[in-house]
Amino acid sequence: MSSPLPDDERARAAEARIKRRYRAERIFQICGVSAIAFALFALLALIVSITYQSSNALTHTYVRLDVELDPADVDPRGDGSPESLAAGSYRGPVRDALRARFPDVSGRKAKRQLNALLSDGAEYALRDEVAADPRLIGQTTSFVLPMSDDVDLFLKGDIRRDVEESDRKLTDRQIEWIDALVAEDLVSHEWNTRFLTAGDSREPELAGMQGAIRGSLLTLLVTLLLSFPVGVAAAVYLEEFAPRNRFTDIVEVNINNLAAVPSIIFGLLGLAVFLNVFGMPRGAPIVGGIVLALMTLPTIIIAGRAALLAVPPSIREAALGVGASPTQAVLHHVLPQALPGILTGTIIGMARALGETAPLLMIGMVAFIADLPSGPSDPSTVLPVQIFLWNDAPERAFVARTSLGIVVLLGFLVAMNAAAVWVRSRFETRY
Amino acid sequence: MSIVKTKMETRDLDVYYGEKQALQSVSLEIRANEVTALIGPSGCGKSTYLRCLNRMNDVVPGCRVEGAVTLDGEDIYDPDLDVVKLRARVGMVFQKPNPFPKSIYENVAYGPRIHGVAQTKTELDDLVRQSLAKAGLLEEVENRLEEPGTSLSGGQQQRLCIARAIAVSPEVILMDEPCSALDPIATARVEELIDELREQFTIVIVTHSMQQAARVSQRTAFFHLGILVEEGDTEQIFTNPAEQRTQDYITGRFG
Numbered sequence: 293m294s295s296p297l298p299d300d301e302r303a304r305a306a307e308a309r310i311k312r313r314y315r316a317e318r319i320f321q322i323c324g325v326s327a328i329a330f331a332l333f334a335l336l337a338l339i340v341s342i343t344y345q346s347s348n349a350l351t352h353t354y355v356r357l358d359v360e361l362d363p364a365d366v367d368p369r370g371d372g373s374p375e376s377l378a379a380g381s382y383r384g385p386v387r388d389a390l391r392a393r394f395p396d397v398s399g400r401k402a403k404r405q406l407n408a409l410l411s412d413g414a415e416y417a418l419r420d421e422v423a424a425d426p427r428l429i430g431q432t433t434s435f436v437l438p439m440s441d442d443v444d445l446f447l448k449g450d451i452r453r454d455v456e457e458s459d460r461k462l463t464d465r466q467i468e469w470i471d472a473l474v475a476e477d478l479v480s481h482e483w484n485t486r487f488l489t490a491g492d493s494r495e496p497e498l499a500g501m502q503g504a505i506r507g508s509l510l511t512l513l514v515t516l517l518l519s520f521p522v523g524v525a526a527a528v529y530l531e532e533f534a535p536r537n538r539f540t541d542i543v544e545v546n547i548n549n550l551a552a553v554p555s556i557i558f559g560l561l562g563l564a565v566f567l568n569v570f571g572m573p574r575g576a577p578i579v580g581g582i583v584l585a586l587m588t589l590p591t592i593i594i595a596g597r598a599a600l601l602a603v604p605p606s607i608r609e610a611a612l613g614v615g616a617s618p619t620q621a622v623l624h625h626v627l628p629q630a631l632p633g634i635l636t637g638t639i640i641g642m643a644r645a646l647g648e649t650a651p652l653l654m655i656g657m658v659a660f661i662a663d664l665p666s667g668p669s670d671p672s673t674v675l676p677v678q679i680f681l682w683n684d685a686p687e688r689a690f691v692a693r694t695s696l697g698i699v700v701l702l703g704f705l706v707a708m709n710a711a712a713v714w715v716r717s718r719f720e721t722r723y
Numbered sequence: 724m725s726i727v728k729t730k731m732e733t734r735d736l737d738v739y740y741g742e743k744q745a746l747q748s749v750s751l752e753i754r755a756n757e758v759t760a761l762i763g764p765s766g767c768g769k770s771t772y773l774r775c776l777n778r779m780n781d782v783v784p785g786c787r788v789e790g791a792v793t794l795d796g797e798d799i800y801d802p803d804l805d806v807v808k809l810r811a812r813v814g815m816v817f818q819k820p821n822p823f824p825k826s827i828y829e830n831v832a833y834g835p836r837i838h839g840v841a842q843t844k845t846e847l848d849d850l851v852r853q854s855l856a857k858a859g860l861l862e863e864v865e866n867r868l869e870e871p872g873t874s875l876s877g878g879q880q881q882r883l884c885i886a887r888a889i890a891v892s893p894e895v896i897l898m899d900e901p902c903s904a905l906d907p908i909a910t911a912r913v914e915e916l917i918d919e920l921r922e923q924f925t926i927v928i929v930t931h932s933m934q935q936a937a938r939v940s941q942r943t944a945f946f947h948l949g950i951l952v953e954e955g956d957t958e959q960i961f962t963n964p965a966e967q968r969t970q971d972y973i974t975g976r977f978g
Contacts, residue, residue: 535784604821606817606819607821607823607824609815609817610822610823610884610887611823611833613777613779613810613814613817613888614833614834614837614887614888614891615807615814615837615838615891616807616833617807620837624837625823629824
């Protein structure tokens with residue numbers, strides 16, 4: 293189409309075209325930048341809100357009390373042996389110590405309210421200190437003991453004084469006592485180290501993630517040990533050795549489909565096969581690890597094949613050309629080249645497994661477990677399931693602990709992704 | 724000329740890629756300690772022919788080879804023959820320099836190591852240095868054997884690949900357009916090298932450059948459309964070809 297336009301008109305048209313092109317480019321870039329900005333904003337909002345909500349769980353409220361350790365209470369056998377100390381009653385001495393601060397409290401109801409200021413963990417804290425130093429028996433010593441979760445919430449402003457007494461977890465009288473303790477400078481905030489060292493508990497101030505952390509680590513260990521070798525072997529065979537025929541096509545399509553199967557299906561499989569047919573223990577990391585390994589396998593195989601495919605064929609030819617067997621060519625040259633990609637895929641698969649909840653619910657890793665698991669066949673739970681459980685708990689102090697649990701889980705994910713980046717740069721050879 | 728010894732020979736060689744026939748009844752002798760150049764337009768089958776000589780076509784899916792290929796009178800497509808041993812005897816240098824992403828030393832040492840040629844570390848060191856020296860690369864890389872092979876220039880990389888091929892002491896070296904990715908100066912270096920290597924090895928080289936064939940080879944074979952049109956002494960092919968098609972090709976009328 294060569295319409296005989298005058299020159300100036302043609303120049304104008306060209307100029308307009310250039311302007312349109314610039315505008316289109318600008319709009320395209322603005323779209324991209326705003327998409328990134330939106331994603332960053334969402335991420336920032338998530339992190340800020342979770343961190344803010346979790347801040348209350350970072351510390352816990354303690355009270356300093358002078359406790360008189362009567363040997364009759366704490367050392368029932370009178371021999372000072374660890375067994376005897378463990379069998380002793382510490383609740384009485386703790387409560388007496390608190391009551392000594394408020395001698396005018398009388399009546400069952402008032403006493404119960406006063407006792408409720410202390411955590412159920414106070415007596416165990418005392419027991420641990422006595423066990424560590426039995427010489428304290430028979431003396432009056434000042435101990436720093438945990439207060440209840442409601443006191444903690446009150447002092448951090450989550451239970452408010454100006455609310456009607458009937459709508460509040462603490463009575464006016466309890467608040468008076470707390471004020472008195474604060475006025476005497478007996479109340480302090482300590483770092484909530486229990487959160488990382490203790491197992492789960494019904495009491496928010498006693499609950500910790502150690503059980504879930506161990507459960508997650510054991511589960512991931514099983515997952516890694518199973519899925520990495522199997523996945524890499526499958527990827528290498530399919531990519532480097534398998535003949536291209538209908539059978540391998542079917543295998544390939546099914547692996548790709550497996551990667552898209554909802555994770556709860558794998559949980560059902562674990563329930564039906566591993567628990568019901570093979571009779572493996574319920575809620576154990578070994579079963580969770582196997583289920584998650586099945587779920588992670590397709591990811592590792594697909595990432596592994598992509599990494600192997602990315603190795604230039606000239607490397608294979610070079611190896612074959614100097615007389616390496618196909619297996620030697622793959623093991624000595626192709627696989628080392630593909631390793632960073634394979635490891636990155638594996639760690640991404642592991643990170644997904646770490647955050648997985650649904651399949652683990654099916655195989656019973658959702659129970660309340662206060663004991664720390666010591667091996668892969670002990671019942672345990674994992675980080676995301678622990679968060680899920682706390683989120684369901686009625687006590688208000690679990691809100692902050694749920695958020696802090698999420699922070700811990702995110703910390704693990706960030707650490708794993710950092711490991712992926714490190715592994716990549718460590719093993720990657722520039723081509 | 725002294726007694727001519729035949730190193731490799733193909734008789735009635737047919738090669739198919741699936742349904743497509745790539746080579747048709749090619750019979751050619753490769754003489755020992757000579758450079759044989761394979762020339763012809765793109766897609767004429769010269770690279771396919773070269774890759775039949777050390778069975779590199781085995782790894783191409785759907786490739787089928789019929790006819791006889793012999794090395795010192797021995798059929799290399801014999802099912803009992805170990806292809807790994809064959810490739811140690813018939814080495815290969817590729818079109819694009821493809822050093823392993825390892826050190827210069829490791830590149831050369833790899834072949835001897837997997838074939839168990841060198842027993843001790845000193846033997847291996849000597850072998851690596853000898854191979855690099857034969858490839859004319861030792862002087863340039865003597866002080867940086869631990870640097871990656873990929874850090875060398877293109878021409879040096881190709882000579883490294885030649886050193887790598889030499890290190891397993893093959894009898895025949897196949898070269899698939901070894902200079903097509905190199906500049907003229909690097910090309911000249913490699914061509915000189917090929918001429919020196921002829922004393923020790925039998926060389927078959929595929930080339931697109933008529934001048935290169937004329938410069939480095941003693942024998943030339945001209946392929947066209949999967950058929951071996953003509954073969955003979957290089958001088959005769961380039962000055963007085965028997966076939967009109969050869970004449971047309973070397974004078975640049977097609978191809």
